[in-house]
Amino acid sequence: MTVDGAVRRYRVEHRTTYAYSGEVTSSYGRSYLTPRDVPGQRLLAHDIHIDPVPSDRSVGADVYGNITSFFHITTAHRVLAVTGASLVEVDAPVRGQAGAARPWETARPTGANGPLVAEFALDLHPPEITPQIAAYAAESLTPGRPLLDAVAELNTRVYTDFTYMSGATTVSTKMADVFAARAGVCQDFARLAVTCLRSHGLAARYVSGYLATDPPPGKERMVGADATHAWAAVWLPGSGEHDRAGHWIDFDPTNDQFGDERYITVAWGRDYADVPPLRGIIYTDAKDSAITVSVDVSEVDGDHRAH
Structure with missing residues (x-):
């Protein structure tokens, strides 16, 4: 076997914004936004920013070892923004x-x-x-x-x-x-x-x-x-x-x-339903909602931190 010695370092920013036509009084969410730390891939830094600020949040691992984050927002809101920021190194695959x-x-x-x-x-x-x-x-x-x-x-x-x-x-x-x-x-x-x-x-x-x-x-x-x-x-x-x-x-x-080294693994399961980026439950009388997703993956050098 031979190995291509290339190692790539990436900064990833994944932002999801929900906008509602009426006030949301309570929101429960679960996210899969944390890249895995596995052979061939190293998670160097990671943070999830949520606005409004949750009254309660926690992090755990599911049955497959994926990192999943939970949050509960009790502040009334019409817009919810969840941003995952990560710094990841990925090795070239073994040939x-x-x-x-x-x-x-x-x-x-x-x-x-x-x-x-x-x-x-x-x-x-x-x-x-x-x-x-x-x-x-x-x-x-x-x-x-x-x-x-x-x-x-x-x-x-x-x-x-x-x-x-x-x-x-x-x-x-x-x-x-x-x-x-x-x-x-x-x-x-x-x-x-x-x-x-x-x-x-x-x-x-x-x-x-x-x-x-x-x-x-x-x-x-x-x-x-x-x-x-x-x-x-x-x-x-x-x-x-x-x-x-x-x-x-x-x-x-x-x-x-x-x-190859361009692929950044976040989570795996038997199907999409096991690992959606975000899912949740909201309490509202709003009739309409809209979702906007923005993802940026950029290669970086040196000592960069997620922000």
């Missing part, structure tokens, strides 16, 4: 993953080699796997094919066969509807790839985070022009004494590529 050439059928989790990942091979409830999706996946998962070869082709096929179309879906759109429409956004394509792999017994997870993007040649970066991103990861079983637990390999069907 030539051990065990990547193994037939995909041998990568299914079992009681012996994957007790902690077995749930990622199961369908959701209500079910998302359909005969049509399973047949689509089977075109790449041919008998005896190396796992990563099959995943790479599936990645390319989703990228080619489906059109990125903002507004074509919502976070609750069923996979059968996305598959029939052949359109969606990154969350849909990540969920579709995950569903395809699960339809053949492979463990796959949904990953939420950010993708660092560079401006076109000759253009300046536009602050806030980035967006939250989502991709998928497939589990590769351990192949020796130093990799008994196996590991996960990120891939991005929205952009037809495997994960």
Whole structure:
């Protein structure tokens, strides 16, 4: 195996603003805005700023080890702004993953080699796997094919066969509807790839985070022009004494590529519903509301702090 020694450091600012047509008297919120501190990624600094200031807030970890923040606002308000600011270092991925050439059928989790990942091979409830999706996946998962070869082709096929179309879906759109429409956004394509792999017994997870993007040649970066991103990861079983637990390999069907040092992981789960950036409950008589999201991912050097 060889390693590209590149290390990237990013400042991330993710701001979400809710505006209401009437007064909100109480608001409960839960956020997934804290990037993970995991092998290959280091969280150097982080803060979440909430306006109005919550009367109560706490931080904890969910069942998958994601950091989640809770808050309760009792001050009456018409605007709520939640801003996550982070400083993160990401390593370039290891090339030539051990065990990547193994037939995909041998990568299914079992009681012996994957007790902690077995749930990622199961369908959701209500079910998302359909005969049509399973047949689509089977075109790449041919008998005896190396796992990563099959995943790479599936990645390319989703990228080619489906059109990125903002507004074509919502976070609750069923996979059968996305598959029939052949359109969606990154969350849909990540969920579709995950569903395809699960339809053949492979463990796959949904990953939420950010993708660092560079401006076109000759253009300046536009602050806030980035967006939250989502991709998928497939589990590769351990192949020796130093990799008994196996590991996960990120891939991005929205952009037809495997994960690299441009990908900043915030949280993962079985589906989008496990790790939405923000969700909550409000008490109000307001008839209308609007949400505005601004994300800025910028590469930095030296000793910078989140603010």
